[in-house]
Structure formats: structure tokens, C-alpha cells
Amino acid sequence: MGRYAVLVSGPAGSGKSTFCSALITHAHSIGRSVHLFNLDPAAERFEYQPSIDIKELISLEDVMEEMNLGPNGGLIYCFEYLLDNLDWLDDELGQYNDDYIIIDCPGQIELYTHFPIMTKLTRILQDQYNFKICATYLLESQFMDDKTKYFAGVLSAMSAMINLEVPHLNIMSKMDLVEKGETAEEAKAGRRREMERYFDPDPLLLVGEVNSKTNPKFHSLNQAIVQLIDDFSMVSFMPLDVTDEDSVGTILSHIDNAIQYGEDEEPKEPKNMDTGDFDED
Ligand SMILES: Nc1nc2c(ncn2[C@@H]2O[C@H](COP(=O)(O)OP(=O)(O)O)[C@@H](O)[C@H]2O)c(=O)[nH]1
Ligand SMILES: [Mg+2]
Structure with a gap:
């Protein structure tokens, strides 16, 4: 099947972990096997138990206490430690040779924009482990209420896209909040149209x-x-409403397309060109 990975990135609180869970629930419901890789050394609890968890190597809490660092410096330390201890990653990834992995990333955007940490890690996954990678970058829908905040968000999404150098999908998360409270269908449609200006700005x-x-x-x-x-x-955005399975499914199919998931399988040759019977193997 090959190795596929989805990086779920974006600012803190943008809904990354919630989106990871929604993707996994959806994938399982359509009979696909996916694994969660928690790459956030500060993550506290998970809806799905991660198959790979950076906290088994190093946790932010321990680093802050032992090294006397603040949360941001501590996080950089955690990732430098990971890059210095790649045999851990090697052992962990060794168990998933032919898999689809969803990577829940930390929310400190400087890891994507200022420091080459996520870029290095993405390269390692691609070049040493042959992963096909799609990066997603989440911005929450509340960003659209304040245009200056929206532009700042777009710049951070763009910076992550340029730095990571892999297929990239921007996602406008928490769309359920946009439509909430609107009772009249027309009002809802009007609000939605207003939002669409921001999807493809x-x-x-x-x-x-x-x-x-x-x-x-x-x-x-x-x-x-x-x-x-x-x-x-x-820069364009796909809307995500985690409460709507179709919305999650649409995003998964865009990710699949971006990394050509499922295109590696060879089409079966008909055994008999006249009858069109297929070879069973
Ligand atoms: N209404 C709504 N709330 C959400 C959604 N996604 C996340 N949240 C809430 O936003 C907060 C942060 O979500 P989380 O997934 O932990 O964000 P992360 O920091 O990016 O991993 C939590 O309180 C979630 O319950 C969503 O799609 N809709
Ligand atoms: Mg999270």
C-alpha cells in the first residue's frame, strides 16, 4: 500500500486534535485503517489512543521542570531532542510499514514558520521513510470575524506552506459555530455566502x-x-464542520488525492480479453 502521513498543523486551539479524532472516526467507519501519531509533547488527553506518542520519548512538563525552561523554549528543546534521537522514531515507525498515519502536531506556529524543525521532520519522513505527506493547516472560523486577524492567519498558513514544501491543504475549522444560532434557512445561506469570500479570498x-x-x-x-x-x-480554505461526516469525508478525499492514496494499486488485467473475466489472486 505504501506509507502515507497527514500532518495536522495550525495555531493552538484551532481544533487540530478534534479534527484528528473526526478523521479517524470517519476512516474507521468506512473500513480504513489509520493510526494516530501524537507529536505534541504537551498533549494531555486523547479521544483515540495514539499508536505513536512523542510523550513516550519526552514530555514538555518534564523538560520545563528539569531544564528550567518556559513552554516555548521547552517545546523547541523537545523537538531538538527528537531530532537527536531518531532511533526512537525509527523503532516506532518500524511497526507501521504500510500504513496511513495522522500526525497531531503542536500549536506553536513558530515550529513551522521560524524554526526549520517541522521542515526537517517532514523531510526525514519523506526521504528516509518514504512517506507521502500532505500537510493540513487549520484556522478557526472565528478568524473571519476580524479581517486583520484573518490576514495574519493567512500569512501564517502561507508561511507554513512555503516552509514545509509538501502538498498543502488549508482548512477553516469550527464551521459548526458559524451556522449555529441562525434559525431561518435564508439567513444561514446568506451567512454562508458571506463566508465563502474567505475560502477563496x-x-x-x-x-x-x-x-x-x-x-x-x-x-x-x-x-x-x-x-x-x-x-x-x-491560499484557499476548505470548510470543516466536524459535526458533519460528509464534511470530514470531503476533506479526507482531498487529502487522499493530494498524496495519491490508493493510486499505487495496479489495476487488475482481465484474464480473458473477450469475456472480461478477471484473474483472481
Ligand atoms: N464547536 C466546535 N468546537 C471545536 C471544534 N474543534 C475543536 N473545538 C473546541 O476547541 C477547543 C480546542 O480544540 P482542540 O482540538 O484541542 O485544538 P488544538 O489545540 O488545535 O488541538 C476545544 O475546546 C474543542 O472542543 C469544532 O469543530 N467545533
Ligand atoms: Mg491538540
Whole structure:
């Protein structure tokens, strides 16, 4: 089958662990085998027991206590320790030679954007272990209520995408919150349409709204930022509502496509070209 991995990244609280559970529940319900790899040394509890857990190697709590470090420095220490102890990873991954692994990542975005840590780890998984990898980056739907926050989120998603250099899917999470409280169907449809502007954003259109709320001395900076986002023209989001299995299924099929899951299996040759009977093996 090959080896496949989905990196679930994004800021703290964006819904990564919840999305991992929803993906696993959905995959199991359609008869697929997937495993959870917890890569967050500060994770506290899981809905699914991880098959691989960085906390068995090192935990943030221990590092902070023993090394007298704060949470951010401690996290960097944990990942440097992991990169210095790759035999642990080798042993753990050795048990999953032909599998689909969902990797729940920590929420400190500097691990993707400032330090090459996640990039190094992604390269190792790709080059040494032959994983086909898709990175997902979650931003929560509340980001759309504040356009400056939205642009900051888009920049962090873009930075992760550029640094990781693997197929990448941006996800707008917690869409169930957007539609909640709207009783009339029409109001719901209207709100949804309003949201769609953010899924496939035209930053040059949105900048006017940002400028109307910011001090004029920042207008040219705003313009430069949206121009940068527009130049890359690669930032779009898929909506995720974890309470809706179809929504989770749609995202899984996009991930599958991005890593060509299932395309390795050879199509069976008909044994007899006239009857179209298939060889059983
Ligand atoms: N309503 C709603 N809440 C969510 C959703 N995903 C996560 N949450 C809540 O947001 C908080 C953070 O979620 P978590 O999955 O732990 O985020 P992580 O830090 O990115 O792993 C928790 O309180 C979750 O219950 C979602 O899709 N909808
Ligand atoms: Mg989490």
C-alpha cells in the first residue's frame, strides 16, 4: 500500500486534535485503517489512543521542570531532542510499514514558520521513510470575524506552506459555530455566502475593509501584505464542520488525492480479453 502521513498543523486551539479524532472516526467507519501519531509533547488527553506518542520519548512538563525552561523554549528543546534521537522514531515507525498515519502536531506556529524543525521532520519522513505527506493547516472560523486577524492567519498558513514544501491543504475549522444560532434557512445561506469570500479570498477586495478600520499610516503596509498574498494566489480554505461526516469525508478525499492514496494499486488485467473475466489472486 505504501506509507502515507497527514500532518495536522495550525495555531493552538484551532481544533487540530478534534479534527484528528473526526478523521479517524470517519476512516474507521468506512473500513480504513489509520493510526494516530501524537507529536505534541504537551498533549494531555486523547479521544483515540495514539499508536505513536512523542510523550513516550519526552514530555514538555518534564523538560520545563528539569531544564528550567518556559513552554516555548521547552517545546523547541523537545523537538531538538527528537531530532537527536531518531532511533526512537525509527523503532516506532518500524511497526507501521504500510500504513496511513495522522500526525497531531503542536500549536506553536513558530515550529513551522521560524524554526526549520517541522521542515526537517517532514523531510526525514519523506526521504528516509518514504512517506507521502500532505500537510493540513487549520484556522478557526472565528478568524473571519476580524479581517486583520484573518490576514495574519493567512500569512501564517502561507508561511507554513512555503516552509514545509509538501502538498498543502488549508482548512477553516469550527464551521459548526458559524451556522449555529441562525434559525431561518435564508439567513444561514446568506451567512454562508458571506463566508465563502474567505475560502477563496480575493485579498485585494478585502483590503478596503481592513483599511477602513486601521490607522491610515498602516494602509500601505496593508496593501503590501495583501499584494504578497495575491501574488502567491495559492491560499484557499476548505470548510470543516466536524459535526458533519460528509464534511470530514470531503476533506479526507482531498487529502487522499493530494498524496495519491490508493493510486499505487495496479489495476487488475482481465484474464480473458473477450469475456472480461478477471484473474483472481
Ligand atoms: N464547536 C466546535 N468546537 C471545536 C471544534 N474543534 C475543536 N473545538 C473546541 O476547541 C477547543 C480546542 O480544540 P482542540 O482540538 O484541542 O485544538 P488544538 O489545540 O488545535 O488541538 C476545544 O475546546 C474543542 O472542543 C469544532 O469543530 N467545533
Ligand atoms: Mg491538540
